[in-house]
Amino acid sequence: MATQRLTKQRKAITEALRSQENFKSAQEIHALVNLNGETIGLSTVYRNLTEMFEARDVDMIIGTDGESQYRLCSNGHHHHLTCTNCGLAIEITGEALEVWAKQVGIDNGFTEIAHTLEITGICRACKNT
Amino acid sequence: MATQRLTKQRKAITEALRSQENFKSAQEIHALVNLNGETIGLSTVYRNLTEMFEARDVDMIIGTDGESQYRLCSNGHHHHLTCTNCGLAIEITGEALEVWAKQVGIDNGFTEIAHTLEITGICRACKNT
DNA sequence: GATTAAATGGGAATGATTGTCAATAAGCCT
């Protein structure tokens, strides 16, 4: 397991993530961090976000353009309902879905079954604009 | 609407897709096409795959590394159960899931609701190796 | 304060994807 030193860079990145409601790309996080006076390297932001994701401290999704996006999330397995217009991201859970997905795998002889699911749409606020 | 000329390049790309069971990246398709003697430009492969995807002639998914992958698929909305080891891709449909996903959106005031779902695991053949 | 390995930064390298535009050729007309 990698040693985890509490560097000011890591603090700043965590802080930036905390200030954001929705998913942000590594580049956006980098820009946010450097707005607050700090001057943190892009490599450092990428490294830390990757580590935080592997440690399950942040959620990561791959956007439609292939860009990775990060967000602080509640613990445990869940999915998201996101507005494609404003980025609003709502956490979703569905036990029936979880069971169904696993069963589909089992029925086909698969093991180590996992899944990804994202629901998208236009939120109420954006629709009334 | 764009005119669709039946070029030999387009035929070759379609042929390469037809010969493949699983999802392949644009670069892989390009390599496949050029194996068969033809010499087709990489740009052409990208252009055609994009067009074919927009015309719903092929499925496209974004891999974990952000790379786009393409495959000829049956018509209609469906998902995939893919083996992370050998790439085997099985088409999946689930009416209950479709209804549930849409309802989740509706319950949260969303419109123009869509979703993506991918199930992954290790297939039986790969497990017994 | 001294020590030491983890962590940083910044600039280069990678690699997929897109853009450019002159040259080519599919489909159509005669």
Place this chain on the structure above:
DNA sequence: AGGCTTATTGACAATCATTCCCATTTAATC
């Protein structure tokens, strides 16, 4: 068949997110 028009191609440049590299910095411990 030959010619015309314009969609399409292809070689290369350009873009852009992400990863690499490595000398320098610094958090943590004593």
